[in-house]
Amino acid sequence: MLIVKLLALAVPTSDSQHAVPTHYKDIAHLPVQQQLQWRAACQEELEALQKRQVYELVDLPLNHKVIGNRWVLNQKMDGQQWARLMAKGYSQVKGIDYFEISSPVILYESIHLMFALAALENWYITSLDVKTAFLYGKLNKEIYMKQPKGFTT
Numbered sequence: 001m002l003i004v005k006l007l008a009l010a011v012p013t014s015d016s017q018h019a020v021p022t023h024y025k026d027i028a029h030l031p032v033q034q035q036l037q038w039r040a041a042c043q044e045e046l047e048a049l050q051k052r053q054v055y056e057l058v059d060l061p062l063n064h065k066v067i068g069n070r071w072v073l074n075q076k077m078d079g080q081q082w083a084r085l086m087a088k089g090y091s092q093v094k095g096i097d098y099f100e101i102s103s104p105v106i107l108y109e110s111i112h113l114m115f116a117l118a119a120l121e122n123w124y125i126t127s128l129d130v131k132t133a134f135l136y137g138k139l140n141k142e143i144y145m146k147q148p149k150g151f152t153t
Contacts, residue, residue, distance in 0.1 A: 020073055020074060020075050020081075021038060021073050022073075023070070023071070024042070024070070024071045024073075024148075024149045024150055025149070027039065027073075027150075037081050038073060038081050038083065039150065040081075041073070041081040041082050041083040042071060042083040042085075042148070042150060042151065043151075044083070045082075045083045045084060045085055046085070046148070046151055049085070055145075057147070058144075060144055061144075064142075064144050065144070066144050066145065066146055067087050067088055067143060067144065067145045067146070068087075068088040068145070068146050069085055069086060069087050069088055069145055069146060069148055070085075070086055070088060070149075071083050071084070071085060071086075071148065071149065071150075072084045072085075072086050085148050087143075087145055
């Protein structure tokens with residue numbers, strides 16, 4: 001009984017003031033001001049991708065597979081909306097569409113070492129968030145993805 005109540009508390013309420021849309025199409029059911037805020041968050045994400053020259057609009061070449069995508073929408077503790085465009089990588093087949101999985105992220109061992117050094121040396125630790133850090137990785141293969149919903153030309 002306690003678990004059910006806790007899970008019920010975790011479900012988003014229908015209160016449109018605090019609702020976070022699950023899908024891009026859900027934005028259309030929000031009040032106009034919130035629609036503008038969520039679409040602005042999506043636009044900001046696309047502008048970051050464009051600024052880093054991550055993509056270009058092309059026609060799909062013959063014998064190439066197109067990967068879908070979806071918007072992941074969330075709201076920060078301060079109420080600011082953010083949107084990330086995610087490729088539906090699960091539609092790829094290992095050995096055909098990709099050969100390895102890797103992500104250039106820090107190792108937990110490195111973080112543990114930094115905390116240990118900071119504690120031993122009495123250092124002050126601060127953090128930094130690079131919103132588009134993942135855009136600095138290089139692909140060794142061309143990948144074709146559909147244009148995101150709401151932003152097709």
